[in-house]
Amino acid sequence: MRIVIVGGVAGGMSAATRLRRLNEMAEIVVLEKGPYVSFANCGLPYYISREIPNREDLIVQRPEVLNTRYQLDIRVKSEVIKINKEDKTVVIQDENNTYDLAYDALILSPGAKAIIPNIKGIHEFNHIFSVRNIPDIDAIDNYIKNNEVKNALVVGGGFIGVEMAESLHNKGLKVSLVEMADQILPPLDKEMAVHAQDELIHQGINVITSKAASEFKEKTVVLDDGREINADLVILSIGVQPENKLAKDAGLELGIKGSIKVDANYQTSDPNIYAVGDAIAVKHSITNEDVLIALASPANRQGRQVADIISGIERSNKGSLGTSIVRVFNQAFASTGLNQKQLDALNYDYETVHVTSTHHVSYFPNAMPMTFKLLFNKDTGVIYGAQGFGYEGVDKRIDVLATSIKAKLTIDDLPELELSYAPPYGAAKDMINLLGYAALNIKENLSDSIQWSELDDELEKGAFLLDVRDGVSHNQGHIKGSHNIPLHFLRCRLHELPYDQTIITSCASGQLSYAAERILKQSGLKVKNLDGGLRIYGKMKPENLGKK
Amino acid sequence: MRIVIVGGVAGGMSAATRLRRLNEMAEIVVLEKGPYVSFANCGLPYYISREIPNREDLIVQRPEVLNTRYQLDIRVKSEVIKINKEDKTVVIQDENNTYDLAYDALILSPGAKAIIPNIKGIHEFNHIFSVRNIPDIDAIDNYIKNNEVKNALVVGGGFIGVEMAESLHNKGLKVSLVEMADQILPPLDKEMAVHAQDELIHQGINVITSKAASEFKEKTVVLDDGREINADLVILSIGVQPENKLAKDAGLELGIKGSIKVDANYQTSDPNIYAVGDAIAVKHSITNEDVLIALASPANRQGRQVADIISGIERSNKGSLGTSIVRVFNQAFASTGLNQKQLDALNYDYETVHVTSTHHVSYFPNAMPMTFKLLFNKDTGVIYGAQGFGYEGVDKRIDVLATSIKAKLTIDDLPELELSYAPPYGAAKDMINLLGYAALNIKENLSDSIQWSELDDELEKGAFLLDVRDGVSHNQGHIKGSHNIPLHFLRCRLHELPYDQTIITSCASGQLSYAAERILKQSGLKVKNLDGGLRIYGKMKPENLGKK
Structure with missing residues (x-):
């Protein structure tokens, strides 16, 4: 049996290693169009500032190790240019040849690609980059090294944009960040995200919202209000979209926003072809509607699950919630579930509470403030989503809330959660309990x-x-x-x-x-x-x- | 309506403030036998080393503030010496008088008292202390200030013993810790707790397990193997037991281990008397059997809930799980649910997995190791308990696991949890997911x-x-x-x-x-x-x- 995997990062490599642990006899071929598999894509921004000091740190597993440990046939710089689903073969192009490879099962884990909008000048200059892989980050790094770069502009205030802005700032550049929407960090609602903007501004980043880039020039970027921003270097982080070309060309059924359509077993419209990761649509855990959630955690899980399914173990995709976090200099900003913008679009009935507290008891040294927002239904107590920011312990609270939502706990359950408390770690009434109490006060009409x-x-x-x-x-x-x-x-x-x-x-x-x-x-x-x-x-x- | 509350710390004060928010008209009297209400009992050990630098920090809310903000009639140094349940009065002794006070509802929140075993010499010397309140900690602090104290011995390796050992060490004393059992930190199993012993030893504490103190002398403590340990100062932290004297004398029904027996509405055998906090027995969330769980988080919740119940809001005690954590110098040790010793005693069928990973992705700087243990049922997937230790992020994982247990998630759900991931905060496959995968491998017979x-x-x-x-x-x-x-x-x-x-x-x-x-x-x-x-x-x- 030969299993061919297209894409050697999160979903693809999780599938490959799990397949091997389940099946010593299968031939497992991983085809990666780039020069590296199993690289730390979430770590890329931190290499620019050298917070991650060594380039090798970005390569989590080397092909040699994967080969010997898992007997994987890893072929880098090997792009699959075509799927012949009737013949069950893929056509591969590497540095020297184009050749066919037959498969018994094919797993597509191509990921997502950066959206490159059609803005004047965007393809004319060599100082405009996006950040998806190691060659991208090498190119940025080399460009800074070999050119007189003083001013950088980041287009797009999502996670990668914000991380790149911080990293370039820490490298000593004067950084601007332009975001078309009226807020950065789209998973958060505006009144939460504004604190991230504040942190960026406080650190010296020039943050411009509600403006778009309308033209790229050699040393500047022109905004749609006519302003020109100095920029010797431009990072495009406008967003991503499913990498669907192979699937589309092969006539596989597509889903929302160009995603590869799969069932709960990750099977595409062709029963021998599976797909996982950022390229597929998943059911949202709360709405049960198709959504795109391009995050590493679900991709890894899906890769392992598809390996189980191909190996005959019962498993299914139970959907995703979309929990995320980003560091913005000294603070963390995190969210899980649905935000207010999504709830409004869905026409859901919801209530909101905001609670500010400290990450551990205020009487213990270095207690830092944090603020959380909880979105819930007043009648049923269902928790729709949560967001939070602060200096310490934000990840802990969002993880407890993400777990609560997945477990379908209601606001009535939040005060009941017994979280670990000693003065260095929390409070007898933790933020989670306080959110529950505040929400219950609304539900029980003690507070309007x-x-x-x-x-x-x-x-x-x-x-x-x-x-x-x-x-x-x-x-x-x-x-x-x-x-x-x-x-x-x-x-x-x-x-x-x-x-x-x-x-x-x-x-x-x-x-x-x-x-x-x-x-x-x-x-x-x-x-x-x-x-x-x-x-x-x-x-x-x-x-x-x-x-x- | 007059509501009288006995005990002005966690449970009692939570009840008092919530009662006021629900009822402007009630007369609320808080009777505290000590000189302080609302003090930071969990912070006491950290004042000795001045990690909590100011004594005032230990007093979370001053009576004046509680009086004006909540109109509470707070009476400190006022010990209730008798309950006349037929008359619905209590007899109070303060510095000057003994007097009666009538109540419509009485809430007992007397807490737990230190166990003082009958060891030779234990009552003979003034250098032997326990740590339950501010006068205790003042006495220790003054004793160190006014005497030539070089060697301290802590008797008992529970949370307070370990925290006191660290604090006394940080103050510059040579510290020994003697524990009768074959391990310290009883909520953890031995193979986990040994890492805490190691951390203590590594920092210079003389840890002696499986030995008891058999005699206290002026400058030494004699152990049951005849050894004498130098000790100018002794801290007794052998454990606590419910403070039940008032309840017992009043003829209220008692439960296990001398606890005050209450129903799910915190009502004692007398319908006008309620009890909360460390003095009551609660149902264990997993076994549904009566247990004593002397922790601040449940006590605070119970205080609020009894206020709701007295005010006519439907609420009930849903039991406790017993999540706890302690800092041992640079590491945290945490547990939730049942440990192996308890499971053995209950004759439960269980499996164990231990997983070691890093608190955030290993490629991001300063990744620190942590180890977790999960106890579960192989057939049903039910999670019985978890324990963990490490340098960072232990509190986060134990809180997610505590939430999972409370929500009755199974090991099958742990891989599905979508936890926040960015390189500074975690991993795409978080410890929680890894524990789930390891447990599933056992359940699905992929691993023995x-x-x-x-x-x-x-x-x-x-x-x-x-x-x-x-x-x-x-x-x-x-x-x-x-x-x-x-x-x-x-x-x-x-x-x-x-x-x-x-x-x-x-x-x-x-x-x-x-x-x-x-x-x-x-x-x-x-x-x-x-x-x-x-x-x-x-x-x-x-x-x-x-x-x-």
Whole structure:
């Protein structure tokens, strides 16, 4: 039996090694069009700054090792240019020859390719790069070494764009980042992503949102508002799309957005051809609809699973959730499940809570703030998604939330989670528990909250904005027009509040103001709490802030 | 309505503040026999070394703040000495008076008290302390300040014992730790806990297991083997037991090990009296049997829940799992669910896997090793428990596993968990996924493993021990009598292996040897894999190691 695998990175190499462990007798051929298999594609940006110091570190497994350990027939610089599915052969082009190779089973793991938009000048210059593999990163590295590069421009504020911006900055370049949308990091919602923009700006990156590149010139990039940005080096990280050419040419059925269509057994429309990784569409764990999720973790799992299936072990693709994280200088930004933009597009009913806390108990040294957002259904308690950012421990909380969503836990279960606590590691009431409590307060009608985006409307309709922080904090910065009664004095100053207006309580994070909401509600006032407090509203509407 | 709460720390104070948020009108009285409420009991050990630099940091909320913010009537140094349940009153003794206070509802949150065994001399000296509250820690701190203290002895190797040993060491004392059992850190199994002992020893702590203190003298402690250990200061951290005196005297029904018996609504045998926290027994989430779990996280949850119940919100105690973690100098040791000792006592059928990996991808700088153990049922896939240790990211993995157990996920689900991955934070195949894969390999009979404790027997019965690491590693240290064939050469050296013996494959962690197991199994050999490899076996049986 000969199994031929097209693509030698995450999905393809996971399939190959698992196949060998299951089957000593099979002939396993891995065909990789590039010069390397099993390379660290997620690590590429970090080599530019030499945070990953050695180029060899990017090559996780060398073909020689894979050959001897797994008896894999690995052929690099070997591009499959055609599939003859009737004959069950592929046509391979390597540096010297073009030849046919028969297969009993074929696994396609071609990945995704960078989207290169048709912008004036984009193909004219040799200082414009994308970042998909080691040759790409070598080319960038060599270009910087051999040319006078001072200014870099990154087009696209997704994960790779942000990582490249940081890496180029750390290398000493003056970096700009242009993003067409009104926010960077699309998996996050805007009020979360703005904190990433802030971190980039704080570190010295010139971040430009809601603008597109309209022309590339030798030393500049022209934006669609006519501005020219200096750029001796351009990184294109606009996004990726399924690498479907082979599949399409072979007449395999395609799915959404040009993906290779597969069933739950990773079988394409041809029963001898399987596909895994970034090139396929998967069912979203929450919506059960087809989605593209180009991430390393699902790709690796799928590669192993397709090996199991081909070897006769029962296994199926149970869908993906899309958990992701990115480091932005000193902070992490993470998300899992559906965000607000997706929920709006799906027309789902949902509620939102934002909670700010510290990564471990505040009394233990070096406690750092973090903020999480939870999206859930008020009636069923179903958790749709979560996002978070902060300096430490963000990965832990998003992983617990991703696990909770996969396990179909509801908001009622989050307070029940018993997470490890000792002062250096967390809190007796962890962020996860707090998110559950906050969501339950909404579900059980103990709290009515409004979101940052709703406050201006409420104020225009005549709501009374009550800031319950202490006077010093209020004087240092507050939402214009807010009235300050510190929580401590609230009970004895109730008479200062208008009984005929909606009162919106606010504080730094939404926590003290929730306590205030409870006091006022029980006095018969109509109250809403500004969810997330100044930490969320203030970054989104800095123009509405004032000082005493 | 007057609600009286006995005990002003985790459970009691959570109940008090939640009660106020739910009910502005109730009179809420908190009675605390000590001088402080809402103090950081988990932080106490870290104040001795001044890792928590300020004593004020140990007081999380001051009574004045709690009074004004929550209108709580907090009475410190006020010990409840009697409950008259028929009259619904408590008798309180404070510094000046003894007086009665009537209640409509009474919440008992007295916590647990240190076990002080009846050892000769234990009550004779003023240099013997336990660590339960701020006065305790003040006393230790003052004693060190005012006396010539050079040698400290900690009796008991639980969490507090280990934390105190580290803290006293960091303060500059020469520290010994004596533990009666054959291992420290009882929530972990021995082969995991031994790595904590190692870390302590490595840092300079004199760790003595399987020995008890038999007499305390002025400058020494005598052990039961006759040895005398120098000790100008003794910390007793032998364990805790429910503080049940009040409940017992009042004739409330008691449960296991002297705990206060409550139903799922935290109601004691008297319908007007509730109890929460370390003093009550809870249902174990896995066994559904009564257990004592003295941890801050469940206590805080219970406090909030009893407030809800008293306020008419439907809530119930869904049981506890017992997730815990402790820092031991540079490493973390964590566990959740049931350990092997408990499973053996329960007569459960279980399998074990040990997996060693790095906390983030190995190609990213500063990747640190960590080892996890998973206990599960081979037939049902039910996860019984997990333990882990390492330098970074241990808390994250134990929290995901605790969440998985609470959600009743099985080992089949662990590979499906999509955890956040970027090079600084994890791996595309995270430890959690690897544990799932390893367990599935056992469940699906792809691998037969033996545990460290079974190897010697197998060898005695004539098994052939095959070390598949490279020759250099083998020469540096290996299990005596092992034969070395590096994995790379295994396929071409199959003829060297005995076809009539059981072959036990081994390597550093159990991973390469699993690959070897698969090769040999498919050649018709009878093979078992040494689970956890040398990393586990070597620490447990150092006497069986040799070098070339």
